Amino acid sequence: xxxxxxxxxxxxxxxxxxxxxxxxxxxxxxxxxxxxxxxxxxxxxxxxxxxxxxxxxxxxxxxxxxxxxxxxxxxxxxxxxxxxxxxxxxxxxxxxxxxxxxxxxxxxxxxxxxxxxxxxxxxxxxxxxxxxxxxxxxxxxxxxxxxxxxxxxxxxxxxxxxxxxxxxxxxxxxxxxxxxxxxxxxxxxxxxxxxxxxxxxxxxxxxxxxxxxxxxxxxxxxxxxxxxxxxxxxxxxxxxxxxxxxxxxxxxxxxxxxxxxxxxxxxxxxxxxxxxxxxxxxxxxxxxxxxxxxxxxxxxxxxxxxxxxxxxxxxxxxxxxxxxxxxxxxxxxxxxxxxxxxxxxxxxxxxxxxxxxxxxxxxxxxxxxxxxxxxxxxxxxxxxxxxxxxxxxxxxxxxxxxxxxxxxxxxxxxxxxxxxxxxxxxxxxxxxxxxxxxxxxxxxxxxxxxxxxxxxxxxxxxxxxxxxxxxxxxxxxxxxxxxxxxxxxxxxxxxxxxxxxxxxxxxxxxxxxxxxxxxxxxxxxxxxxxxxxxxxxxxxxxxxxxxxxxxxxxxxxxxxxxxxxxxxx
Amino acid sequence: xxxxxxxxxxxxxxxxxxxxxxxxxxxxxxxxxxxxxxxxxxxxxxxxxxxxxxxxxxxxxxxxxxxxxxxxxxxxxxxxxxxxxxxxxxxxxxxxxxxxxxxxxxxxxxxxxxxxxxxxxxxxxxxxxxxxxxxxxxxxxxxxxxxxxxxxxxxxxxxxxxxxxxxxxxxxxxxxxxxxxxxxxxxxxxxxxxxxxxxxxxxxxxxxxxxxxxxxxxxxxxxxxxxxxxxxxxxxxxxxxxxxxxxxxxxxxxxxxxxxxxxxxxxxxxxxxxxxxxxxxxxxxxxxxxxxxxxxxxxxxxxxxxxxxxxxxxxxxxxxxxxxxxxxxxxxxxxxxxxxxxxxxxxxxxxxxxxxxxxxxxxxxxxxxxxxxxxxxxxxxxxxxx
Ligand code: HEM
Numbered sequence: 022x023x024x025x026x027x028x029x030x031x032x033x034x035x036x037x038x039x040x041x042x043x044x045x046x047x048x049x050x051x052x053x054x055x056x057x058x059x060x061x062x063x064x065x066x067x068x069x070x071x072x073x074x075x076x077x078x079x080x081x082x083x084x085x086x087x088x089x090x091x092x093x094x095x096x097x098x099x100x101x102x103x104x105x106x107x108x109x110x111x112x113x114x115x116x117x118x119x120x121x122x123x124x125x126x127x128x129x130x131x132x133x134x135x136x137x138x139x140x141x142x143x144x145x146x147x148x149x150x151x152x153x154x155x156x157x158x159x160x161x162x163x164x165x166x167x168x169x170x171x172x173x174x175x176x177x178x179x180x181x182x183x184x185x186x187x188x189x190x191x192x193x194x195x196x197x198x199x200x201x202x203x204x205x206x207x208x209x210x211x212x213x214x215x216x217x218x219x220x221x222x223x224x225x226x227x228x229x230x231x232x233x234x235x236x237x238x239x240x241x242x243x244x245x246x247x248x249x250x251x252x253x254x255x256x257x258x259x260x261x262x263x264x265x266x267x268x269x270x271x272x273x274x275x276x277x278x279x280x281x282x283x284x285x286x287x288x289x290x291x292x293x294x295x296x297x298x299x300x301x302x303x304x305x306x307x308x309x310x311x312x313x314x315x316x317x318x319x320x321x322x323x324x325x326x327x328x329x330x331x332x333x334x335x336x337x338x339x340x341x342x343x344x345x346x347x348x349x350x351x352x353x354x355x356x357x358x359x360x361x362x363x364x365x366x367x368x369x370x371x372x373x374x375x376x377x378x379x380x381x382x383x384x385x386x387x388x389x390x391x392x393x394x395x396x397x398x399x400x401x402x403x404x405x406x407x408x409x410x411x412x413x414x415x416x417x418x419x420x421x422x423x424x425x426x427x428x429x430x431x432x433x434x435x436x437x438x439x440x441x442x443x444x445x446x447x448x449x450x451x452x453x454x455x456x457x458x459x460x461x462x463x464x465x466x467x468x469x470x471x472x473x474x475x476x477x478x479x480x481x482x483x484x485x486x487x488x489x490x491x492x493x494x495x496x497x498x499x500x501x502x503x504x505x506x507x508x509x510x511x512x513x514x515x516x517x518x519x520x521x522x523x524x525x526x527x528x529x530x531x532x533x534x535x536x537x538x539x540x541x542x543x544x545x546x547x548x549x550x551x552x553x554x555x556x557x558x559x560x561x562x563x564x565x566x567x568x569x570x571x572x573x574x575x576x577x578x579x580x581x582x583x584x585x586x587x588x589x590x
Numbered sequence: 591x592x593x594x595x596x597x598x599x600x601x602x603x604x605x606x607x608x609x610x611x612x613x614x615x616x617x618x619x620x621x622x623x624x625x626x627x628x629x630x631x632x633x634x635x636x637x638x639x640x641x642x643x644x645x646x647x648x649x650x651x652x653x654x655x656x657x658x659x660x661x662x663x664x665x666x667x668x669x670x671x672x673x674x675x676x677x678x679x680x681x682x683x684x685x686x687x688x689x690x691x692x693x694x695x696x697x698x699x700x701x702x703x704x705x706x707x708x709x710x711x712x713x714x715x716x717x718x719x720x721x722x723x724x725x726x727x728x729x730x731x732x733x734x735x736x737x738x739x740x741x742x743x744x745x746x747x748x749x750x751x752x753x754x755x756x757x758x759x760x761x762x763x764x765x766x767x768x769x770x771x772x773x774x775x776x777x778x779x780x781x782x783x784x785x786x787x788x789x790x791x792x793x794x795x796x797x798x799x800x801x802x803x804x805x806x807x808x809x810x811x812x813x814x815x816x817x818x819x820x821x822x823x824x825x826x827x828x829x830x831x832x833x834x835x836x837x838x839x840x841x842x843x844x845x846x847x848x849x850x851x852x853x854x855x856x857x858x859x860x861x862x863x864x865x866x867x868x869x870x871x872x873x874x875x876x877x878x879x880x881x882x883x884x885x886x887x888x889x890x891x892x893x894x895x896x897x898x899x900x901x902x903x904x905x906x907x908x909x910x911x912x913x914x915x916x917x918x919x920x921x922x923x924x925x926x927x928x929x930x931x932x933x934x935x936x937x938x939x940x941x942x943x944x945x946x947x948x949x950x951x952x953x954x955x956x957x958x959x960x961x962x963x964x965x966x967x968x969x970x971x972x973x974x975x976x
């Protein structure tokens with residue numbers, strides 16, 4: 022092909038593929054660097070990196086992740102003595118922040134930058150320059166038509182034809198450049214714009230994601246009905262800061278859980294399934310709880326306070342226990358949250374009485390109740406096979422099954438303790454007639470301890486678990502993502518194409534008209550478009566001998582020309 | 591939200607179940623009819639003429655085949671001449687279209703051979719009887735798709751909510767989307783009857799698995815799904831799934847036909863064999879490839895949007911828009927796989943079969959995400975309901 026044809030056929034600023042490996046070997050470090058850069062920014066590398074990225078994402082969905090569920094990671098580590106250390110080394114418990122995952126996407130983004138920056142310049146150049154001059158041999162272009170118009174007007178006829186073609190193309194919103202006896206026109210720049218927009222938006226998303234990771238944070242807190250939370254580190258059960266979001270970043274606000282409403286399916290095969298959870302709260306900004314406003318927080322409907330969102334993530338029951346010591350003084354009276362274990366809210370509780378208990382001999386000790394709470398107890402007859410359990414998640418027939426321990430709760434040992442578990446290593450169970458003491462109580466009932474105290478199960482509160490999250494950059498991520506979709510639509514569905522028209526006056530005064538078209542993308546409608554144009558040009562330059570002269574040719578090379586019409590038929 | 595306390599209407603739920611079984615039965619009949627069309631369409635005289643049958647609406651079958659034959663000869667000998675634009679007074683437009691039609695059969699695949707691809711005549715092989723069976727199959731598919739649609743609607747009415755709140759409903763809606771898309775393509779005049787067999791097969795298998803493995807009674811939703819994003823995000827995922835299935839079918843057939851075509855070029859196929867009998871009636875490899883690309887390219891922005899919608903929902907439900915939950919992760923993997931495919935198409939070395947392999951991988955990722963992750967992997971998505 023001639024070079025002018027090459028230039029004419031460059032319809033995309035996609036980088037040319039460089040197949041030659043190491044062409045620059047021998048020109049030293051700089052040469053190697055240049056070669057490496059070119060390899061990194063080639064489409065083939067982009068392809069491989071994309072593929073690697075999807076491969077690299079897989080293990081994180083199969084191996085438990087610390088970020089999502091530390092308990093499942095701990096479980097896994099416990100169960101796999103040999104595998105776990107290897108996984109640990111490979112970062113398989115935190116895939117998405119591991120060095121190899123990061124390496125892949127960082128390389129990908131470097132490659133992307135190396136790809137779109139030159140593309141952008143090139144595209145700006147295209148926009149500023151005229152469309153390239155018509156190649157000498159239009160007939161070599163993929164879509165082509167020519168005819169002779171016998172109006173014998175000489176040069177004026179050719180001029181008139183070009184004028185008409187120019188007007189037609191402009192009306193069709195082509196960018197037109199006239200050069201001697203030929204017109205070059207081009208349309209569909211939005212394809213390139215869309216492509217650049219899409220790839221740049223990916224950077225926008227990456228940056229937004231990084232901002233969220235660096236400046237965001239969250240914490241979780243369990244609140245019992247009637248109790249309040251205020252936004253400072255001491256109040257959180259669990260606080261997950263980030264590089265720039267620390268205890269000092271917490272702005273003052275708070276809320277009180279007025280009521281937790283939960284409703285469940287009462288009939289059918291899905292009986293007991295949760296249907297609605299709603300936490301009614303009063304919340305305030307600043308540190309003055311008297312100016313509280315009411316709101317409700319539901320699953321999917323967080324409450325937004327001062328750039329933080331408060332989510333309802335879990336809920337359950339908190340039996341209220343009253344304990345008196347041997348002297349009859351009330352030393353403990355309050356709710357203890359129990360952790361639901363199944364869909365019917367069979368819950369386990371660890372009720373810890375740290376201070377104040379004195380037995381009948383005057384000795385101070387700590388008490389611990391390891392208990393099972395069932396909002397609707399299963400009938401006794403089922404205990405043999407399944408033990409005590411709940412058969413419905415609501416409070417229809419609440420029971421508390423209690424084992425009582427005394428001794429050292431061990432919470433001064435410094436090791437972190439779960440509030441839901443009792444560490445009985447340094448405790449003894451109360452015994453009666455050689456049997457461990459066990460009680461099954463309903464609200465209002467109590468029992469006596471052998472060393473003088475009493476325990477009463479006075480009632481049940483509900484609790485809700487909240488996540489308080491601060492996620493900066495979310496708006497940016499959304500904007501970038503939307504721009505990416507818009508860019509994609511442009512990039513995939515806009516057709517960039519060129520149409521050339523040449524009109525030459527012959528010796529005999531007739532005009533020879535040639536039109537040619539080129540579109541590089543899949544399934545362009547260029548042949549149709551060219552035919553339409555040829556048709557409209559008939560007004561100005563009617564074809565001489567319809568059957569022979571007016572022929573639009575589609576060369577085989579026009580692999581990607583209009584298939585659309587085929588389907589219209 | 592809307593769905594709060596309303597009770598389940600079991601009457602509609604039962605109607606929906608009956609409709610699902612009816613749709614399944616009719617899909618099966620349609621499947622058998624397509625199979626019969628392929629069977630009876632073989633070996634007939636015209637069967638081996640490669641040509642676009644549907645091209646000439648209104649003309650007789652024999653005429654169409656003759657035209658197609660002529661076209662094929664023309665394509666082999668003189669691929670250049672394509673359109674004739676008669677003088678200003680002539681009936682120009684039709685002729686213009688004819689050009690494009692010829693050109694249109696060339697596409698995308700740069701397998702070197704110059705002649706524009708010539709589509710097979712279709713399953714009926716030009717045989718009138720087989721064609722009639724094929725038309726019956728299309729009618730049955732339409733009927734089954736409508737039954738499926740009604741099943742989804744009545745299920746929604748019975749529970750007063752979007753009828754895709756668990757894996758059962760998702761699957762039933764998925765077969766509905768795939769079959770409705772297919773019927774819509776046919777109705778808009780596209781020559782896609784060759785998709786009938788795999789589409790009805792997928793529908794029968796999908797519905798069968800749905801009723802046996804995933805079935806749950808119509809009920810209200812768990813709180814996690816109380817969100818209008820259920821309308822947007824999940825229906826987006828369904829439309830993508832239905833369309834991607836078609837894209838994957840086209841890619842499979844493309845590879846098969848492409849292998850066949852290259853063997854034929856090397857003269858290593860038996861011209862009267864069973865395989866050549868079937869493959870000669872399929873559209874050209876290039877046409878199948880084009881279909882696959884188009885469907886996948888069309889779906890990609892929609893899939894991107896679906897993921898974004900999911901991220902917005904996650905932000906409202908879980909506190910962060912992206913947390914690498916397994917379902918999120920696999921949606922991302924699927925997305926990257928399709929991006930890989932689109933890149934592969936845009937690059938020189940990776941067209942044709944290699945790109946098609948990427949479609950299989952990507953679609954497998956989609957399937958794994960919709961089913962494998964819901965069933966086997968424990969994540970935050972509370973979707974499976976089984
Ligand atoms: C981060 C992940 C990436 C994604 C998700 C992605 C996705 C896409 C998509 C969907 C297209 C449209 C395909 C088409 O026009 O047919 C595209 C086109 C393109 N991408 Fe990417 N891309 C990524 C990274 C890259 C990188 C790293 C490079 C460069 C090395 C690159 C270079 C290109 C080019 C040049 C095109 C246009 C091809 C043409 O104009 O024909 N992309 N990309």
